[in-house]
Structures are given as C-alpha cells and as structure tokens.
Amino acid sequence: RAKEQGRNDFRFYAPEMNARMLERLELENGLRRALEQDELELHYQPKVELAHGRVVGAEALIRWRHPVLGMVSPADFIPVAEETGLIVPIGEWVINTACRQLQAWREEGLPDVSVAVNVSARQFQQADLVGVLDEALRSTEVPARQLHLEVTESGVMSNPERTIVMLRTLKEIGVLVSLDDFGTGYSSLNYLKRFLIDSVKIDQSFVADLTTSSEDAAIARMVISLAHSLNQTVVAEGVETAAQLDFLRRYHCDQMQGYLCSRPIPAAAFASLVRDGGHIPLPATSRLH
Ligand code: C2E
Numbered sequence: 001r002a003k004e005q006g007r008n009d010f011r012f013y014a015p016e017m018n019a020r021m022l023e024r025l026e027l028e029n030g031l032r033r034a035l036e037q038d039e040l041e042l043h044y045q046p047k048v049e050l051a052h053g054r055v056v057g058a059e060a061l062i063r064w065r066h067p068v069l070g071m072v073s074p075a076d077f078i079p080v081a082e083e084t085g086l087i088v089p090i091g092e093w094v095i096n097t098a099c100r101q102l103q104a105w106r107e108e109g110l111p112d113v114s115v116a117v118n119v120s121a122r123q124f125q126q127a128d129l130v131g132v133l134d135e136a137l138r139s140t141e142v143p144a145r146q147l148h149l150e151v152t153e154s155g156v157m158s159n160p161e162r163t164i165v166m167l168r169t170l171k172e173i174g175v176l177v178s179l180d181d182f183g184t185g186y187s188s189l190n191y192l193k194r195f196l197i198d199s200v201k202i203d204q205s206f207v208a209d210l211t212t213s214s215e216d217a218a219i220a221r222m223v224i225s226l227a228h229s230l231n232q233t234v235v236a237e238g239v240e241t242a243a244q245l246d247f248l249r250r251y252h253c254d255q256m257q258g259y260l261c262s263r264p265i266p267a268a269a270f271a272s273l274v275r276d277g278g279h280i281p282l283p284a285t286s287r288l289h
Pocket residue numbers: 045060061062073074075078087091094117118119120150180181204237238239240257258259260264
C-alpha cells in the first residue's frame with residue numbers, strides 16, 4: 001500500500017519535475033550550441049560623461065540570437081549559465097570578443113574608448129580568470145586600461161579576502177574594476193575601503209525613483225559622496241529622464257548609462273557614434289528647481 005502510494009506520488013510529481021528539468025536541459029544544450037555556432041553577440045551601451053556628453057566607453061552586454069526564439073535576453077539565460085557552470089566558457093568568450101573588438105577599433109584608428117565586461121560571481125571566483133584576461137590582452141595587444149570588469153557585490157563579498165588578492169592582481173595587470181548594481185547587495189563599508197575598486201555603479205532601481213522617492217534620492221547622494229571620498233568614479237545606470245539627469249548633475253555623478261542617451265547597440269553603430277565626434281547631446285539642466 002505504502003509502495004503504491006509512493007508510486008502514485010512519484011507519478012503525480014514526475015511530469016512537472018521532468019518538464020522543468022527538460023526546459024533547463026534544453027536551455028543548457030541550446031547555450032552549448034550557441035557557443036559553438038556563433039549565436040552569441042555583444043551589444044555596446046555608451047557610458048557618457050555627465051559634464052560634456054562625451055562618450056568615454058561602453059558596457060558590453062551579451063545577446064543570444066536564437067535561431068527559433070530570436071533575441072533572448074541575458075536575464076533569461078545568464079542564471080542558467082551560472083548554475084550549470086557554462087558561464088565560465090561564455091565569460092571567456094565575452095572577454096575574448098571584447099578584446100578582439102577593441103583591437104579592431106584600434107586598427108581602424110577609432111579614438112580610444114573603454115569596454116566594460118560583466119563578470120559573474122562564479123567566473124570571478126574561478127582560478128583561471130587572470131590567465132584568460134592576460135591571454136586575451138596579450139594576443140590582441142589591447143592596453144589593459146581599455147578593458148574594465150563589472151563585478152557585483154555578491155561576486156566580491158562571497159569571499160572578500162580572496163577578492164582583495166584578486167583585485168590587487170587585476171590592478172597589477174592594469175584592468176579597471178567597477179562594482180555593479182551597487183546598493184542591491186550587502187557590501188560592508190569596511191571592505192569597500194579595502195577593495196581596490198575604480199568605480200561604482202548606482203543600481204538602476206535607485207535611479208528609477210530618484211526624483212519621486214526621497215529615500216532613493218538619499219541613497220544615490222550617499223553612494224556618490226562615499227565613492228568620491230574613496231577616490232572612485234560614479235556611474236549611474238538606467239537613466240531615462242531629463243529630471244534624473246538634472247539630479248545626477250546636481251550631485252556631481254561622473255558618468256551615466258541609460259536609454260536617455262542610448263540603448264545597447266551593435267558594435268558598428270557604437271563605432272559610428274565614436275567616429276562622429278563621440279558626443280551625445282544631453283538635455284540642458286532645467287532651471288525649474
Ligand atoms: P547589468 O550589468 O546591470 O546591465 C544593465 C542592464 O540594464 C542591461 O540589461 C541594460 O540593457 C539595461 N539598461 C540600460 N539602460 C537602461 C535604461 O535606461 N532603462 C532600463 N529599463 N534598462 C536599461 P541587459 O542587457 O538585459 O542585461 C541584464 C543583466 O544581464 C546585466 O545587468 C548583467 O548582470 C547580465 N549580463 C549581461 N551581459 C552579460 C555578460 O556578458 N556576462 C555576464 N556574466 N552577465 C551579463
């Protein structure tokens with residue numbers, strides 16, 4: 001009887017489980033194929049100086065051009081890539097592709113820009129990341145200062161003592177490091193001081209309500225002044241409105257990314273932007289305050 005019930009339970013739960021596992025497996029196999037068959041690409045979102053609208057670089061954001069589904073968002077496949085460990089070869093592909101792109105732009109004579117790549121927690125803790133970076137930079141002869149890494153708080157805080165060593169090594173190589181999505185995780189201020197971080201990115205969830213929530217405004221001001229007092233550059237992400245821009249200018253945020261300036265765009269479009277003067281006309285500061 002118990003056995004029968006057990007079997008019933010099994011039969012009751014199995015189809016759902018299998019469906020989920022199958023979906024995961026399909027995604028996993030799909031990602032493997034994507035790597036082999038060149039279905040991945042990088043799009044570039046300009047990083048713009050607030051003071052003059054100058055484009056200083058871009059963040060490389062991965063896109064998966066699925067043969068059937070069309071463009072798949074990284075939010076849908078990066079988590080699976082992290083769980084399965086596929087993030088390691090994918091991350092390596094991202095670093096190599098970004099460096100080869102920088103090399104191609106140098107050969108074309110494009111003015112120097114930086115490219116920031118996102119590094120997931122698992123990839124950051126991986127022993128060989130430094131080797132991958134070294135090889136990518138060496139083989140393309142791209143100056144290390146043109147390559148930036150974006151790491152999240154969870155990526156650095158899971159093993160802070162190892163992070164300190166890692167950041168020192170990255171500094172020796174000359175690669176710059178940003179703390180991404182700042183404010184959404186749990187960073188200890190003590191570690192923030194000890195980490196060799198070059199810049200901090202205010203998470204877009206704070207930027208979104210900057211002009212309507214006094215709490216989010218307070219957090220943004222705090223992040224800007226904290227980062228500046230630690231000699232770090234501040235980048236606001238997800239800037240969509242002129243009012244948000246006004247606020248960020250008033251509190252001397254250094255750079256911005258967001259739809260107000262540009263969405264992530266293909267490499268050729270980003271290169272044209274830089275070639276055509278490398279400026280994005282920003283709305284003038286409003287005088288309504
Ligand atoms: P993230 O690194 O924080 O990137 C910012 C995300 O905000 C990007 O989404 C970007 O397209 C989006 N965004 C930029 N400006 C605006 C705006 O004004 N409004 C709104 N609503 N969104 C804006 P995306 O490209 O979908 O990437 C999502 C996340 O996926 C990234 O967040 C990053 O965590 C991850 N990701 C993307 N590419 C890679 C990669 O190559 N490697 C790894 N490990 N993660 C990646």
